[in-house]
Amino acid sequence: MNITTFSDLSSEIIIYIFDFLSPPDRYQAFFDCNFRFRSLVKRWTEYSRKGLDADILRFSTLHSWYKHLDFENGGSLYYIWPQIGQQPRYSFHPCVTDDIGLHWHFIGNRNIEIINDEKVREIITRHPFRLNPFFYHDETRYSASDNESSIIRAFYSSDIILSNYRSSLKSWLENNYPDYVEKILDSKDSNIIYSNAHDEKLVPIFDGEWSKAMNSIREAANRVWNELKELDDVNPLNLQRKE
Known part of the structure; x- marks a missing residue:
């Protein structure tokens, strides 16, 4: 009498079994079985x-x-x-x-x-x-008036970045966002540690750096x-x- 073992299962059946297992479970169950199973789990398992x-x-x-x-x-x-x-x-x-x-x-x-x-x-x-x-990504939205359509985007930490990194931030902006140097650092309210105006002006920087980081x-x-x-x-x- 012929006895079929788990190792005798076709690759198609093993791949079908994969559909019911998470990536960690696939590796735990099959990686150390044999070379064929190891090759299958590596080839057919991707991260989300x-x-x-x-x-x-x-x-x-x-x-x-x-x-x-x-x-x-x-x-x-x-x-x-x-x-x-x-x-x-x-x-x-x-x-x-x-x-x-x-x-x-x-x-x-x-x-x-x-x-x-x-x-x-x-x-x-x-x-x-x-x-x-700017990698710190904690966005908030608020209204500057009673008009619900005037929603303003802002990011937490804007004020801290402006106050803590002012010297290195200027040269970095000049190299990466030259059009924003004057708007952010050299405007008439540049001596104010934090203001809504600064916060709004930093939004494009947060957006751009988040996209680059991602x-x-x-x-x-x-x-x-x-x-x-x-x-x-x-x-x-x-x-x-x-x-």
């Missing part, structure tokens, strides 16, 4: 683009980036890599709502050595991107993901870090 965007948005307000990032050299250097569970804010106060799903974690340049595997670290560091204080992070994540899958012996959802 919406999930990546959600992780970027969450990270943008996870810390007070308007205080911790820089404008020098185009911004602070960062990397991204896949992990299980959301990136915690702090060990004593993680602010995590999902600790089992596929998520993306950010690493500052000075902390890159926390990645154990040298091959993995080499891939991740090939795809850096830079973030500056594009560069998405590109970095996609390249990291694809290159990690090319490592035969590395499970991209089980990357180890030093504690």
Whole structure:
């Protein structure tokens, strides 16, 4: 009597089973079975683009980036890599709502050595991107009058960026947004630490930098993901870090 084992199942059936499993479950169930299953799970498993965007948005307000990032050299250097569970804010106060799903974690340049595997670290560091204080993305809308149609967009931290980074902000604006230097820094109310006028004028900068950050992070994540899958012996959802 012939006995059919799980390993005898066709690739088509295995791929069909994938539809019922999350990416972490696929890797946990199939990665270490055999070479064929490992190849299938790598080829047919992708990360969620919406999930990546959600992780970027969450990270943008996870810390007070308007205080911790820089404008020098185009911004602070960062990397991204896949992990299980959301990136915690702090060990004593993680602010995590999902600790089992596929998520993306950010690493500052000075902390890159926390990645154990040298091959993995080499891939991740090939795809850096830079973030500056405008990465903090907390938009609000308010009305300047009783007229509901006069809704004004604003971003939290505008006043802090203007007061804390004034010297480096000017040269950065001259290189990236020259048309806004005078509007933002040299206007008649430039000595006021914070004003609605300043807040409105900074909105295009917040919008432009958010678009740049999203594009560069998405590109970095996609390249990291694809290159990690090319490592035969590395499970991209089980990357180890030093504690």
